Amino acid sequence: MLNKLSFALCALSFSLIAEPVSTEQELAALKAEVAQLKEIQRVMARTVGLGELVRPESLIIQGAELIGSESAKYVLMEFTDLHCPYCAKYNTEVYPEIKQTYVDKGELLYASYDFPLLKLHPNAGYAALMKRCAGIQGKYSEAKDELFRSAAAFDEPYIKTFPVEMGLDVEKFDACLEDSATHSKIASSIQYAEMLGFKSTPVFVLGLRKENTVVDYKIVNGVLTVERLKALMQELN
Numbered sequence: 001m002l003n004k005l006s007f008a009l010c011a012l013s014f015s016l017i018a019e020p021v022s023t024e025q026e027l028a029a030l031k032a033e034v035a036q037l038k039e040i041q042r043v044m045a046r047t048v049g050l051g052e053l054v055r056p057e058s059l060i061i062q063g064a065e066l067i068g069s070e071s072a073k074y075v076l077m078e079f080t081d082l083h084c085p086y087c088a089k090y091n092t093e094v095y096p097e098i099k100q101t102y103v104d105k106g107e108l109l110y111a112s113y114d115f116p117l118l119k120l121h122p123n124a125g126y127a128a129l130m131k132r133c134a135g136i137q138g139k140y141s142e143a144k145d146e147l148f149r150s151a152a153a154f155d156e157p158y159i160k161t162f163p164v165e166m167g168l169d170v171e172k173f174d175a176c177l178e179d180s181a182t183h184s185k186i187a188s189s190i191q192y193a194e195m196l197g198f199k200s201t202p203v204f205v206l207g208l209r210k211e212n213t214v215v216d217y218k219i220v221n222g223v224l225t226v227e228r229l230k231a232l233m234q235e236l237n
Contacts, residue, residue, distance in 0.1 A: 055196055058213040059205065063188050064111035065132075065140055068103040074233055075214045077111045077205040079193045082128060083121035087202045088148040090223045097226050102233075109209060112144075114186050115193040115201055123154050128186050130162060133176035137168050206232050 061075065076098075080087045102108035114132075116124030127147050134143030143166060150158060163173040176182055193203070204224045207217030218232050 058210065058215045059196075059207070059217060061109075061111055061209075061212050061214060063185055063192065064113050065135060067099070067110040067112070067141075068108055069106040070109055072107055072109040073209060074102075074107060074236065075109045075111060075205075075207055075209045076229070077113060077207075077214065079113045079115040079198055079201060079203040079205075081114075081116045081121055081124050081201040082131065082144070082147045083124040083151045083154070084117065084201045085151075086223055088151065090202055091145065091148050094223065094225060098224075098229060101226065102229070108233075113193060114189040115198065115203070116186075116190070117201060125186060126159075127151070127154060128189075129177055129182055130159070132182055132185060133173050134163075134166055134168060136176055137172065139166055139168060142166065206236070208236055 059077070061077075064077065080091075082088075098108070099110070103110050114125075114128040116128050118125055131140065131143045131147055134140060146162075146166065147154075163170045196205075200221065202223065204220040205214065205217050206220070206229065207214035216236055218235070220228065220232070
């Protein structure tokens with residue numbers, strides 16, 4: 001037994017001498033382990049509803065409806081529910097001024113994500129699909145405004161007349177609603193919001209653009225005002 005153990009130790013020593021591990025390799029392995037541990041922490045936190053405690057340092061801009069210049073210094077991410085009254089209030093009373101003052105002037109890239117709270121608003125997910133499909137035909141903003149206005153009247157007759165009233169190609173619109181790729185986009189948007197620990201709407205994330213990510217970001221829960229946005233932008237300067 002001792003002979004076998006001695007042989008094994010000799011073999012191990014030989015392998016270490018024959019294939020030395022560099023400092024760079026050790027550092028890379030350590031970084032990989034730390035990254036893995038952080039990801040495990042995030043998964044565990046999200047599982048118990050504490051995703052807000054392990055948010056990443058930067059957020060990827062992906063799967064959103066983008067409005068404005070992609071070279072803008074700031075990015076405002078919106079997580080919205082088309083049947084949420086507070087979201088509707090923001091969209092009607094605040095967003096137009098933000099768009100005119102910052103988006104249209106190239107200072108702010110607006111990234112809108114769907115976050116239908118299905119337990120509260122069972123039909124909000126389908127409304128999000130309709131908005132996406134209208135957007136494919138160039139009617140994103142018009143459809144979003146209309147769906148917010150008509151949330152209380154959202155029923156089967158309304159759904160059938162919607163593409164006609166919006167001037168859309170009905171056949172293409174209906175095909176889009178059935179397309180699994182459209183459904184996947186909504187699902188991914190919801191998962192992104194949940195991964196960040198969001199539980200209500202509206203939620204806004206303002207940060208600096210760094211390539212395809214948002215860094216140094218700040219989160220606002222509830223209706224965002226123009227004054228609050230201006231103050232946060234100044235803090236990021």
